[in-house]
Amino acid sequence: MYSAIAANKRNTVFIIAGFIALLGGIATWWGYASGQGSSAAIIISFVFLYALFQYYAAGSLAIAGTGAIQIQKADNPRLWRIVENLSITEGMPMPKVYIINDDAPNAFATGRDPKHAIVAATSGLLAIMDDSELEGVMAHEMSHVKNFDIRVNTIVFGLVSAVGILADFALRMAFYSNMGNSRNNNNNNDNGFGVVLILVGVVGWIISALIGPLVSAAVSRQREYLADASGAQITHFPPGLAKALEKLKAYGKPMRRKSTSMAHMFISDPIKPTVAERLWSTHPPLDKRIARLNEMGGKF
Amino acid sequence: MPVGLLVVLAVVVVVALWLLGAYNSLVRLNVRVDEAWSDITVQLKRRADLIPNLIETVKGYATHEKSVFEAVTKARAATISGAALGNPAAAAKAEGDFQGAMKSLFAVAEAYPQLQASQSFLNLQAELTDTEDKIMASRRFYNAGVRDFNTKIKTFPTNLFASSLKFNARAFFEVADLAAIQEAPQVKF
Numbered sequence: 001m002y003s004a005i006a007a008n009k010r011n012t013v014f015i016i017a018g019f020i021a022l023l024g025g026i027a028t029w030w031g032y033a034s035g036q037g038s039s040a041a042i043i044i045s046f047v048f049l050y051a052l053f054q055y056y057a058a059g060s061l062a063i064a065g066t067g068a069i070q071i072q073k074a075d076n077p078r079l080w081r082i083v084e085n086l087s088i089t090e091g092m093p094m095p096k097v098y099i100i101n102d103d104a105p106n107a108f109a110t111g112r113d114p115k116h117a118i119v120a121a122t123s124g125l126l127a128i129m130d131d132s133e134l135e136g137v138m139a140h141e142m143s144h145v146k147n148f149d150i151r152v153n154t155i156v157f158g159l160v161s162a163v164g165i166l167a168d169f170a171l172r173m174a175f176y177s178n179m180g181n182s183r184n185n186n187n188n189n190d191n192g193f194g195v196v197l198i199l200v201g202v203v204g205w206i207i208s209a210l211i212g213p214l215v216s217a218a219v220s221r222q223r224e225y226l227a228d229a230s231g232a233q234i235t236h237f238p239p240g241l242a243k244a245l246e247k248l249k250a251y252g253k254p255m256r257r258k259s260t261s262m263a264h265m266f267i268s269d270p271i272k273p274t275v276a277e278r279l280w281s282t283h284p285p286l287d288k289r290i291a292r293l294n295e296m297g298g299k300f
Numbered sequence: 301m302p303v304g305l306l307v308v309l310a311v312v313v314v315v316a317l318w319l320l321g322a323y324n325s326l327v328r329l330n331v332r333v334d335e336a337w338s339d340i341t342v343q344l345k346r347r348a349d350l351i352p353n354l355i356e357t358v359k360g361y362a363t364h365e366k367s368v369f370e371a372v373t374k375a376r377a378a379t380i381s382g383a384a385l386g387n388p389a390a391a392a393k394a395e396g397d398f399q400g401a402m403k404s405l406f407a408v409a410e411a412y413p414q415l416q417a418s419q420s421f422l423n424l425q426a427e428l429t430d431t432e433d434k435i436m437a438s439r440r441f442y443n444a445g446v447r448d449f450n451t452k453i454k455t456f457p458t459n460l461f462a463s464s465l466k467f468n469a470r471a472f473f474e475v476a477d478l479a480a481i482q483e484a485p486q487v488k489f
Contacts (some may be wrong), residue, residue, distance in 0.1 A: 081430055088437035091336060091445075236440075 068098035109141035136241030139231035167204025336442035361415035375401040
């Protein structure tokens with residue numbers, strides 16, 4: 001149990017560190033190759049500001065995107081009490097509770113830290129889950145909050161966008177500097193520079209369009225396993241979440257208002273990826289998650 | 301020699317920094333356990349506030365069960381006595397007695413269908429279930445804190461100095477009759 005959590009945390013740190021090294025390397029290389037280190041610095045600071053904005057606005061943006069409605073205790077005492085008791089068990093402040101009017105069973109958590117946390121469940125989820133299953137699902141969501149998963153997601157997202165913007169910039173620079181070349185017939189040095197820029201641009205594009213999402217999905221999948229594990233640890237009842245996931249498998253359907261950018265926040269993927277998309281999927285297959293929980297079941 | 305001296309100095313600095321960090325984390329964990337304990341006492345008091353009302357409601361229907369009421373009243377007082385609120389072992393004992401007394405109170409209530417149907421009784425029962433859940437939740441948080449703290453002071457190398465700095469293992473809040481509590485008044489919301 002505990003070693004699973006530790007291993008997941010290690011992997012996440014490793015992935016993010018690798019990403020930062022990659023981004024830093026590209027920025028330095030480009031700055032060196034173009035002789036314009038300052039513009040690389042501008043782009044990175046822009047990306048940093050963007051990530052900061054994301055960090056503070058993530059919660060309200062997510063809510064706006066799903067059409068969730070905030071509830072008080074009287075509106076749905078069952079959901080409220082389950083969340084309240086989980087937050088006592090975890091020693092966390094009570095998060096804001098939202099309900100999404102959607103028949104597709106799903107739930108998500110957001111907020112940059114436990115003090116600004118939001119947990120939401122769809123009406124479909126409330127309808128099909130019994131108390132222990134709902135508790136398992138909400139414990140999973142509370143674990144996301146406790147483990148600062150939203151923060152990690154934001155960082156990864158920021159890093160991927162940084163590489164993307166950098167790549168875009170490099171390709172444009174290459175294009176314009178080539179135009180300048182043909183006009184001025186001012187060849188030797190600038191030609192080599194243009195080639196480097198194109199190279200940087202293409203490599204950056206590959207990273208941001210293909211490898212970036214792959215890495216962020218891999219981080220997200222690790223985080224799902226971790227949230228399953230610590231959720232089960234909170235409730236001391238892994239079968240609750242395992243049964244809930246079984247039900248999600250049986251009743252699961254795409255949500256009405258879905259968005260790819262929100263996919264990582266939900267307990268089950270709101271989009272339903274095909275097999276080819278598995279690698280880019282933000283969630284591990286339900287079967288694997290259930291198997292891991294059942295394995296855990298005997299250990300309590 | 302100066303090289304040797306530098307090495308010794310560096311080792312001393314590193315050890316001192318480590319000690320500082322270890323000491324602070326022990327203090328943090330210890331405070332967290334205190335905090336968790338005070339959360340439990342809040343819930344225990346909240347539950348105790350419900351009991352007089354519950355007894356009154358049951359009394360309205362079941363008039364001849366004086367001994368049961370007395371036992372519950374006494375057990376209730378014990379759960380919020382100074383001894384119980386200050387010491388997990390005493391609290392655990394009071395908790396066990398209280399659960400036993402409540403069991404007999406609900407057994408009495410079983411015999412009175414009108415009482416079972418009364419709205420105020422149902423409300424009180426629901427409130428009680430909720431509070432019991434919260435006591436269980438805060439107990440888990442407390443026990444998790446105790447586990448972390450005790451693990452820290454008992455593992456190497458913290459164990460070398462923990463006891464000399466007056467960090468002693470904290471007591472878990474374990475209730476003997478756990479099964480009884482978990483299946484206590486079953487009310488669906």
